[in-house]
Every structure is written in C-alpha cells, then in structure tokens.
Amino acid sequence: MPNRKLRLGILTGGGDCPGLNPAIKWVVTAAMSCTDVDFTCLGLRDGWKSLLQDEYPDPDTLDPKHGFEDGAWIRLLDKSAVRTWDRIGGTNLGSSRTNPFKAIEGKDRSDKLLDNVRRLGLNALIAIGGEDTLGVMNKMHKKIHELEPERHRDLAGLQLVGIPKTIDLDLPGTEYSLGFETAVGVIVEEIDRLRSTAGSHRRTFVVETMGRHAGHLALQGGIAAGAFVILIPEVKFNLAKVVRMLVERKNEGARYSIVVVAEGSQPDHLEKAITKSTRAAGDEFRADVLGGIGEYLAKEVTRATGWEVRHVVLSHLQRGGTPVAFDRRMGRLFGVAAVDLLLKGETGRMVSLQHGQITHVPISALDGAALHLVKVKPDGDHDQEQVEYDVDRYNAFRSFDVLPAFDQEVHA
Amino acid sequence: MIRRIGVLTGGGDCPGLNPAIKWVVKTATDHSGMEKRGYKFDVLGLMEGWRSLVRYAGEPIDDYGKNDSLVCRLSESLVQGWDRQGGTNLGSSRTNPFNKKHDTSHLVLENIEALDLQALVAIGGEDTQSVAARLWRDHKIPVVGIPKTIDKDLIGTDYTLGFETAVQIITAEVDRVRTTAGSHSRTFIVEVMGRHAGHLALQGGIASGADVILIPEVPFKLEKIAEIIAARRRRGHRYSIIVVAEGAHIEGEAPVTSDAVLDTGFGHVQLGGIGEYMEKRLSDTMPGFEFRSVVLSHIQRGGMPAAYDRRMGRLFGVAAVNLIEQGKFGRMVSFRDGRVGHVAIPYQRHEYATVDVDQTYDLDRYEAKTSFIRG
Numbered sequence: 001m002p003n004r005k006l007r008l009g010i011l012t013g014g015g016d017c018p019g020l021n022p023a024i025k026w027v028v029t030a031a032m033s034c035t036d037v038d039f040t041c042l043g044l045r046d047g048w049k050s051l052l053q054d055e056y057p058d059p060d061t062l063d064p065k066h067g068f069e070d071g072a073w074i075r076l077l078d079k080s081a082v083r084t085w086d087r088i089g090g091t092n093l094g095s096s097r098t099n100p101f102k103a104i105e106g107k108d109r110s111d112k113l114l115d116n117v118r119r120l121g122l123n124a125l126i127a128i129g130g131e132d133t134l135g136v137m138n139k140m141h142k143k144i145h146e147l148e149p150e151r152h153r154d155l156a157g158l159q160l161v162g163i164p165k166t167i168d169l170d171l172p173g174t175e176y177s178l179g180f181e182t183a184v185g186v187i188v189e190e191i192d193r194l195r196s197t198a199g200s201h202r203r204t205f206v207v208e209t210m211g212r213h214a215g216h217l218a219l220q221g222g223i224a225a226g227a228f229v230i231l232i233p234e235v236k237f238n239l240a241k242v243v244r245m246l247v248e249r250k251n252e253g254a255r256y257s258i259v260v261v262a263e264g265s266q267p268d269h270l271e272k273a274i275t276k277s278t279r280a281a282g283d284e285f286r287a288d289v290l291g292g293i294g295e296y297l298a299k300e301v302t303r304a305t306g307w308e309v310r311h312v313v314l315s316h317l318q319r320g321g322t323p324v325a326f327d328r329r330m331g332r333l334f335g336v337a338a339v340d341l342l343l344k345g346e347t348g349r350m351v352s353l354q355h356g357q358i359t360h361v362p363i364s365a366l367d368g369a370a371l372h373l374v375k376v377k378p379d380g381d382h383d384q385e386q387v388e389y390d391v392d393r394y395n396a397f398r399s400f401d402v403l404p405a406f407d408q409e410v411h412a
Numbered sequence: 413m414i415r416r417i418g419v420l421t422g423g424g425d426c427p428g429l430n431p432a433i434k435w436v437v438k439t440a441t442d443h444s445g446m447e448k449r450g451y452k453f454d455v456l457g458l459m460e461g462w463r464s465l466v467r468y469a470g471e472p473i474d475d476y477g478k479n480d481s482l483v484c485r486l487s488e489s490l491v492q493g494w495d496r497q498g499g500t501n502l503g504s505s506r507t508n509p510f511n512k513k514h515d516t517s518h519l520v521l522e523n524i525e526a527l528d529l530q531a532l533v534a535i536g537g538e539d540t541q542s543v544a545a546r547l548w549r550d551h552k553i554p555v556v557g558i559p560k561t562i563d564k565d566l567i568g569t570d571y572t573l574g575f576e577t578a579v580q581i582i583t584a585e586v587d588r589v590r591t592t593a594g595s596h597s598r599t600f601i602v603e604v605m606g607r608h609a610g611h612l613a614l615q616g617g618i619a620s621g622a623d624v625i626l627i628p629e630v631p632f633k634l635e636k637i638a639e640i641i642a643a644r645r646r647r648g649h650r651y652s653i654i655v656v657a658e659g660a661h662i663e664g665e666a667p668v669t670s671d672a673v674l675d676t677g678f679g680h681v682q683l684g685g686i687g688e689y690m691e692k693r694l695s696d697t698m699p700g701f702e703f704r705s706v707v708l709s710h711i712q713r714g715g716m717p718a719a720y721d722r723r724m725g726r727l728f729g730v731a732a733v734n735l736i737e738q739g740k741f742g743r744m745v746s747f748r749d750g751r752v753g754h755v756a757i758p759y760q761r762h763e764y765a766t767v768d769v770d771q772t773y774d775l776d777r778y779e780a781k782t783s784f785i786r787g
Contacts (some may be wrong), residue, residue: 031780080648086621087587177749181720187720192496208787223718223726226495253489325583325619326720327577332618335784343783356570356750358784386751396726400734404753406746407568 002038006031006342007059008124009117010077012091013047013098013118013133016178017167022086022129022331024093025337027032027163028077030339039344041077042120045128048136049098051116052109052325057227059120068094074120085333087183089322097132099284101139110143114152118383124159126338130166130177131366132285134350137162139365162350162363163334169213173284173365174352177332180216181326183266183318187221190314191258196371198256204246204301206311208294210318210383211262215374217318217388218262228257229394233264233273242297243304245394254273261297263290291315333358363404413451415530416677417485417736421500421513422461422507422540426562426574426716431725432493432535432732433502436558436644439733449737454484456527460503461536462543462731465520467734468527476501494499495725498577498716500535506676508539510546517546524553533737537561539678540762541744545759548742556735557744557757558728562712565609565764570757571747573728574578574721575611579714582616586653587710589653589779593651593704602695606657606713607680610767613713614780617655624652624778628659628667629767634690638698645701656690658683678761684709727752 001201010027012020031039044050050073057069062076069075085092099111117125127137141160141243144152164174167183185207203265207227211217215232222230232238233311246257266273272291292312295364298311323331330353337351337358349360390397419436421429440453441443457476464482476484494501501693509517523531534544535558547553557568562578582604602622606612606644617625624630624640641652661667668685671712688707696701719727724747731745731752743754767773774781 026782027554033782084621127719141614184719184723192716212639217745221719222497224722226493226722322587324718325580325616327623328583328619329579329615332780339784353750356748380598398439398445398730399448400731400752403734403738404751405755406748406753407755 003036005038006123007040007042007060007121008126008342009044009049009120009122011044011050012093012095012165013127013129013136013317014095014166015130015179015319016090016095017165017319018089018182018321019178019327019331020091020128020165021088022323023163023165023178023326024091024333025082025085026335027338028082028330029030029079030336031065031342034339034343042122043075043077043093045075045099046072046086046094047096047156048100048113049096049355050216051099051113052098053116056116057122074262075291077386078340086328087322092356097283097285099132100136102284104284110139112272113140114143115226117155117158120129123157124342126161126163126342128163128178129167129348130164131171134162134164134171134363134366136176138348138366140245141363145348155390157341160363161338161340161346164350164352168211168214169216171213171316171366172369172372173350173361174200174354176330176353178327179319181330182321182324183210183217184221184244185324186318187260187314188224190220190317191225191227191260194312195256198258201308202255203339204257204259204307204309206301206309208260208261208262208263208291208292208311208315210314211264212290212372213264213359213373215265215389218260218265222260223396225258225260228297229259230396231259231261231265231268231394232374233262235265235389235391236268239267239269239300239304240395243301246301259297261293263291263293265293272332275335309386414454415451416454416456416528416530417531417533417733418456418458418459418524418527419463419502419533420458420464420535421502421560422536422543423502423504423561424537424713425499425504426560426713427498427577427715428536428573428721428725429500430497430559431559431717431722432558432573432729433500433604435726435729436492436533437491438488439730440562441545445733453733456529457484457486457502458482459484461505461507462506462509462520463507465593466507466509466525468523468525473777485763495722496518497715498714499729506678509543509555513585516591519554520547520549520587520760530554530555531741533558533559533621533732533736535573537563538612538758538764541757542759542761545742545757548749548757551761552739554736555757556732556741558732559744562612563606563609565643565761565766566612567608567742567765568756568759569746569748571724573721573725574713575717576724577718578605578612579615579619580601580706580718581712581715582612582636585706585711586616586620586622588654589706590651593653596651596702596720598702598704599652599654601654601687601703602691603656603658603684603705603707605708607683608658608659608764608766610660613655613657613660613707614767614772620653620655622655622779624654625780626654626656627767627773628657628661629663629769629777630773630778632665633663634693634697637778638694641698641701654690656686658686660686
C-alpha cells in the first residue's frame with residue numbers, strides 16, 4: 001500500500017525541442033509505476049503561464065483520457081495518456097516564455113504563482129526547460145526558503161526539480177541538455193542536402209545555426225557535417241581571414257565550401273553580434289533576438305570574391321521533427337532521475353549529466369554561473385579539459401591536449 | 413623524414429568506420445601537425461582487414477581505387493567526404509592471422525616490414541583488436557586500436573563506433589513496425605544483434621519504447637512474457653513490442669543459432685532465430701494472440717553514420733594519431749566517463765562488456781529499470 005500521496009505538476013518552458021515529450025512520458029511513467037507513493041500527475045499547459053491563471057478545474061474531476069479540456073490550464077496524466085509521447089517532437093504540454101518574476105504593469109506575479117501552487121494542492125513540481133524556465137524555479141526555491149520563509153512556511157515541503165533542456169547546450173551544471181543531439185542531427189542532414197546543390201553549382205554555402213551565445217551547436221553540427229569553416233560566438237572572427245581561407249581552398253581545387261556560422265558569432269570589426277530588431281512577442285526573458293549573420297557573411301564573401309555565395313538559416317528546423325534515439329533515451333534518464341529525486345525527498349535540484357553519468361546539482365548552480373561555452377584554444381585555465389576549438393583554423397581542434405590513460409598497467 | 417602509418421578495418425562493417433579512417437588520414441597528413449612534430453606521415457590503406465597483410469606480395473603501391481591493390485595510398489583529398497559514408501571504404505574481412513589451424517602471422521610480420529610501416533591503426537572489434545594486441549605483445553609491432561562494434565561489448569571502453577547509429581536504426585524500424593502492429597493488433601518480436609551483450613537490445617528497446625526487452629545476460633521464462641502480454645491486452649493495449657537480443661535465451665535452453673557458418677577464422681557461432689522461435693512458441697501457447705517476428709539483421713549496420721558516430725569517429729581518429737605521435741603503442745583509444753583516452757588493447761577474447769543488470773535491468777518486468785538514483 002502506498003504510504004503517502006504526492007500531487008506532481010509537470011511543465012515545459014522556453015523554446016520547444018525534441019526530447020521534451022520523452023522526458024514528460026518518463027516522469028509520468030516512473031511516477032505512476034511507483035508502489036510506495038501514490039502520485040497524481042498534473043500536466044500544466046504552456047510553461048509558467050499555467051500557474052498565473054485565475055480559473056482552474058478541480059483536479060479531482062479530471063479524466064486522463066482527455067487533454068486540456070475547454071482550454072483548461074491543467075490536465076491529468078497517466079501512463080496510457082503519455083504512452084506514445086517519447087516518439088513525438090515538441091512538447092504536448094505547450095510552452096511559453098512567461099516569467100512570473102518579471103513585473104508586468106508594475107506587478108510582480110510570483111506571489112500569484114505560489115498561491116496557485118497552493119490552490120492546486122501541488123506537493124512537487126518538475127520543470128523541463130533551459131536557463132529561463134529553470135531560473136524561475138530557482139527563484140521560487142529562493143523565495144520560499146530564503147527571502148520570505150515566514151510567509152511561505154506552508155510551502156517549505158514543496159519539492160522543486162528541474163530537467164535541463166536546450167538545443168544550445170549552454171546550461172551550467174550539466175554536460176547534456178535535451179534536444180541537442182537531435183538538433184545536431186538536423187544540421188547534418190540539412191548540410192548533407194545542401195552539398196548536392198553546392199557541388200552541382202559550385203556554390204559556397206553559409207549555414208546559420210542557433211546556439212545563442214554558445215557555439216556548441218555550430219561546432220558539433222559543423223564537425224559532424226564536415227564543414228570547412230565553423231564560426232562560433234566564443235571567438236570573434238576576422239572577415240578577411242575567412243575570405244582568404246575560402247579562396248585558398250578554391251585554389252586547391254575545391255568546388256565549394258560549407259561555412260557553418262552560429263547565430264551569435266561576431267566579426268571582429270563590429271561592435272556587437274547581429275540581431276533582428278524586433279523582440280519575439282510574448283518573450284518576457286530576452287531583449288533581442290540573434291540572427292542575420294549568415295546573410296551578412298554570404299554578402300561579404302560575395303563582395304570580396306565575386307562568387308555566388310548562398311546562405312541558409314536553419315532556424316526552427318533545428319527544433320523540429322521526432323527525437324533521435326539519443327534524446328529519447330536521455331529524456332528517459334532525466335525523467336526517471338527527476339522522479340527518483342522526488343522520492344528521495346530532494347528539492348531545489350536539477351538533474352544533470354556529469355562525466356557521462358546521471359546525477360544532480362543544486363538548481364542554484366544556474367544562478368549567475370557562466371554559461372557553458374565551447375572551450376577555446378589558447379586558454380591556460382583548462383589544464384584537465386580538452387580544448388574543443390582551434391582559433392587558427394576556425395574549426396575543431398585537431399589534436400588532444402589531454403589524452404588520459406584509463407588503466408593502471410605500465411607499458412614499456 | 414617520413415613515417416608510414418597503415419590503417420585497416422576488420423570484422424563486421426558499420427557506420428563510423430569511414431569517419432574514423434578519414435580523421436586518421438586528415439590528422440596524420442595535416443600541415444600544422446606536421447610542423448609541430450617535425451616529420452611527415454604517409455598513410456597507407458590496407459584493404460580488407462588483416463587479409464591485406466597476409467596476402468600482400470610486394471605489388472607496387474597505388475593510389476586508392478587503382479588496380480584493386482591490397483595496399484594503397486590515402487590522401488587528405490581522397491577521404492574528404494568519407495565521414496558521410498557508412499560501411500568501410502577499406503573493405504573488411506574476418507581473417508585471423510593467428511588462426512591456430514592455419515597461422516599466417518609470419519606473413520603479416522614480413523609485410524609490415526616490407527611495407528616499412530612505423531605504425532598500424534587497427535579499427536575493429538574484439539577479433540581485430542585481439543590480433544593487434546598479440547602483434548604488440550609478442551612482436552612489438554607498433555599498433556594502435558580504435559574500437560568498433562555495434563554490439564558495444566568490447567572491454568576497455570564505454571563507446572564503440574557504430575552503436576549509436578544502430579540504436580537509431582532500431583528506433584526508426586520499431587517506429588515503422590508499430591503502425592502495422594497497431595492496425596492488426598499484432599504483437600511484434602523484433603530481433604536485434606548484440607551477440608553476447610544486451611546493450612543494443614536494451615538501448616534500442618528503451619529508445620523505441622519496447623514493452624518487453626530480452627537480453628542475453630538474463631535468461632527468460634516464456635510464461636512470464638505471456639503473462640506480461642496478456643496483462644497488457646487486459647489493460648486495453650492493442651499490441652505489444654518485444655525487442656529480443658539475438659543472444660537472449662529461454663531459461664534452461666541454449667541460445668538459438670543458425671546453421672550458417674560464418675566466414676571466419678575466429679570461430680564464432682552464428683546467433684540468430686530466437687525471434688522466430690519465440691513467435692512459434694508464443695503463438696502455440698497464446699491462442700487469440702497474433703505474433704510476428706522481424707529480424708533487423710544487417711540493416712542495423714547499414715546506411716549513413718548518425719551525427720554521433722561521425723563525431724565519435726573523428727575523436728577516435730584524431731586520438732589514434734595522437735597516440736602514434738606520442739609513441740604510445742599497444743593502446744586502444746577509449747571513451748570513459750564522457751572523455752576520450754586510451755587503454756591497453758584488450759587481448760583476451762571471449763570476455764565481454766555486458767549489461768550491468770543490477771543497475772539497469774528490471775528482472776521482474778523484463779524491461780529497463782525505472783529508478784536508478786534512489787537509495
């Protein structure tokens with residue numbers, strides 16, 4: 001017999017990506033398979049926005065066979081409701097970029113957030129998201145335990161667990177975030193396609209990838225796709241040098257070259273990275289949207305060489321489609337681990353991958369910590385860490401600085 | 413000064429071999445690397461695994477693809493697009509120069525000398541590595557290994573090339589099987605490779621959401637599977653997916669093997685047929701249920717490498733050349749705890765890295781555990 005009841009709310013926030021649905025499935029499946037705790041799993045619609053509403057149906061009246069009925073902000077989830085979700089991209093719970101800690105019309109909405117947690121009778125909350133979504137969870141944790149412990153004493157037992165998600169792979173505290181491997185796969189597939197037209201027409205292509213201020217997506221996508229030049233935000237690039245490299249390669253007989261450029265990359269003669277002027281509607285986290293460097297670069301190379309250079313912005317394709325096997329498995333590992341943390345009585349933790357193993361870190365690890373960026377050469381600080389990018393070639397490293405022996409035997 | 417590296421691929425082919433070859437060649441012939449180390453590397457492709465070094469008889473060395481030569485020159489421009497290709501462009505074989513019945517290792521040693529190879533990169537699984545290990549141990553031939561096998565059962569490393577692509581293929585195929593399973597209310601038994609290890613079945617089964625996963629490490633009871641399938645039907649499921657490793661077997665019975673004999677000097681039995689066998693047995697004992705078996709077989713080794721194998725092939729290829737530069741021979745590139753490093757080339761054959769059953773497998777439900785950091 002279950003010895004306690006636990007009402008769990010699950011939400012996804014920020015940009016969607018493949019891997020969210022597998023994580024949701026496995027949170028629900030692990031929770032509902034649990035014999036010593038009687039879980040009720042509530043799916044919360046559209047991220048944190050779900051917890052800023054005025055009207056909710058009574059959770060006890062919900063039927064897991066139905067979705068978000070009549071536009072309700074919550075739904076009941078059981079194993080059969082989520083059975084097929086690991087095969088589906090995006091998030092079936094919906095997402096938003098709502099930030100309850102950002103004052104709208106002078107009003108901070110974080111009290112309302114906590115009031116709704118009370119109202120829905122939630123004992124635990126699992127948020128799947130990136131820096132912003134998990135940042136809200138971190139602030140919630142702080143508010144309850146540090147800033148206003150007296151006011152929120154009744155919520156002291158509320159368990160908060162985060163699952164890292166972002167195709168940018170820039171979260172501190174974890175080596176993996178859901179969606180990355182699928183996004184890399186998309187970049188590779190799209191570049192494989194571009195190669196046929198690039199080769200046929202002797203056209204050099206500039207492919208712009210996402211990644212915000214981190215170059216992981218561009219670098220790993222570029223490596224896997226065999227790009228000739230990979231430009232990342234961590235290293236300001238010199239336009240003339242890129243042109244020189246392309247010209248040299250053409251002189252060596254190459255019919256075309258593939259340049260992969262991260263949206264956050266910046267030429268060294270510009271003041272800042274190129275952005276689109278408009279902020280995304282409904283985004284309560286960020287001021288500007290990166291993008292446009294691909295087009296800029298293609299034009300500049302054309303200007304310098306007279307060649308026909310095309311650019312392609314992969315944009316939201318990188319978040320689309322079904323999750324690759326890797327993200328299905330990682331979604332499962334993260335989802336199961338999140339429920340394990342609840343069962344251990346943990347709170348304020350983020351599930352994480354460290355040294356290839358599933359573990360967990362305090363969610364406050366996200367607080368003010370530097371983004372996880374590509375390790376660039378030369379940099380004296382990374383004695384034990386493998387440098388990933390070679391500044392001279394604008395491409396991946398070609399030699400391991402550190403190549404440890406994993407056994408004890410002594411070899412002559 | 414020029415130093416010569418020979419590179420070969422042995423054993424079953426898989427996606428990830430060509431990326432590794434490409435990056436061995438690119439790293440070895442790279443200009444800046446050359447400046448740093450002060451000498452040049454030439455890379456020779458040794459066609460069809462160890463067979464090349466057994467059969468080579470002093471023919472002139474040609475460029476790759478010319479005159480069907482067993483030994484050929486590999487250049488950076490030649491291997492340019494190889495990382496996008498599955499299989500191995502160097503060919504493969506199951507030739508074992510140390511075959512007890514017909515030892516040809518002296519020919520290999522002679523040819524290594526005749527070809528003036530200062531280093532040898534052997535890309536392969538257990539068999540290929542065991543030959544490399546003996547060449548180093550008994551004859552001090554400067555070998556470096558790169559691990560490859562879709563079975564991921566090689567000791568000394570957490571990753572072997574081809575695995576992730578194979579898991580991805582299983583996932584895609586099971587996704588396809590589901591539509592017909594659902595339409596006809598049929599339970600499908602999907603037989604996957606893996607030899608004596610359940611990694612491929614377990615990870616492929618997890619990724620594809622299989623309801624029952626059977627691995628060689630845990631002999632199973634047919635009655636229990638029947639119970640699980642029947643219980644699922646009672647709960648309203650139209651069908652179930654069973655993923656079974658070719659090496660999995662019923663408690664008290666031997667693994668099912670096929671009569672076909674592998675073209676091999678390594679003496680392996682050919683596993684296979686457990687899916688069909690289960691289909692028959694379950695159909696007999698469960699009237700009213702329809703079972704179908706599908707053998708994924710060589711499809712699991714086919715097609716283009718997934719992004720993961722392209723990147724891992726690169727890391728392994730670069731690391732192999734780094735080991736040669738550092739004079740670290742008798743070593744195999746390895747992936748441990750998320751990092752690339754190296755270990756002694758595994759010498760012992762018939763010793764496998766199998767699934768950690770305690771950590772990952774649920775003995776009662778025949779599927780992956782749904783808890784692991786509790787406790």
